[in-house]
Amino acid sequence: MIYASEFGGRDPWGRSFAAEPCEVAGLRRAVWMRLTLWGLPEVVEAAQMCVTELTSNVIKHVGAGTPVTLTISMAGTFVRIEMLDPDARALPTLLAPGRDAESGRGMALVDAITDHRWGVIPREASKVVWCELATDLVPSADHTEGPRAARAEGHLALYGAERSGLVSPSGRLGVAVAEETAIDLIADLLHWLQAHGCDPDEALDRAQMHFEAEVEAGS
Template identity: 75%
Template sequence: MIYASDCVRRKPWGLSFEAEPCEIAGLRKALRLHLTLWGLPELVESAQLCVTELTSNVIKHVGAGTPATLAVSMSGTRLRIELHDPDARALPTLLSAEGEAESGRGMTLVDAVTDRWGVILRVDSKVVWCELATGLTDQNGHTGGPRVAHAEEYLALYGAARHPRPTVSGRLSAAVAEEAAIDLIADLLHWLRAHGCDPDEALDRAQMHFESELA
């Protein structure tokens, strides 16, 4: 039987940019794209808030146009966001911003939506990082949902029929499960054609359903 419980590949990624207000929208868009591909759409809003605030801190306290790097990865089952900049002196501070205060809210917001955050100081740079809980039980796992649960049931039945011998769980089983999913889609397209249906139209409709549920 094929096990697809840990088949989400979340490779670390990063973007270098100049810390300008106009860059924030692009960073937020890239973050949304990657987290959606990672199967973590529920973290998009909080992660975008963190990136916005961390970038704004660099612009305000280090200077507009400062070269910076956004790095996103998994830290165990947490999502880790890092912002690298070349100033080891301007440190983020958690303030109690009350009332109508226009400043001091940045790290307070980050602190509110994350599990933890901190600063790594280097000789000529610093890294401000934060981590968000994902609800995952394994770094390569997924957060589930009815459709994912149904897909796993179908893949298990399909895999048992196509591959009677059990496969080893882990990275190998993830790759095998991906191939099984592709084979299953191909077989369903053949079934649709054999019954007089249009496979291309079915794919388009499935894609529309998929994208509408991600929105």
């Protein structure tokens, strides 16, 4: 059995390019090479299809020639694909097109391939469309999530949905998205503490002490 922590060399990889149909073949080759080097041949075909669809979405809904950046990284045992483009308004939507429809199939295909693990991160002047693919890796024993981590993930999903309404249909967040959401949530909690006459720095110190004590007790 292969554990996620047993392989090194899976540093995030990215490529910036102009969204043109002629770029797709090169992107597919690059995806094949990267995931093969990572020892993840089982997700190559699915990753190529996702990259193709995300690129086609940019070409069709933002415009040919749009500068974009593709990033592939690991999110735990999942392969995470991100496509950054400079248009924060043209958000992808999940449609149920009819048999003869000429559009609307792109994100439906991504949704099916990734088992609903996709979403959008809106920014002030850009957006990131992401999706995650399951691999044959399993979490190593030292990265198993406990009940508190699982409960925190549920809180983060609800918080992210309330702030933006743009979380994946599965309700789960990728690690990078969850990290940004957690930082926002912590900042909001500090504002709440300050508004109610509490000391945010003292609260952070106490939380850190609780965390370190629980980690030490668990180990």
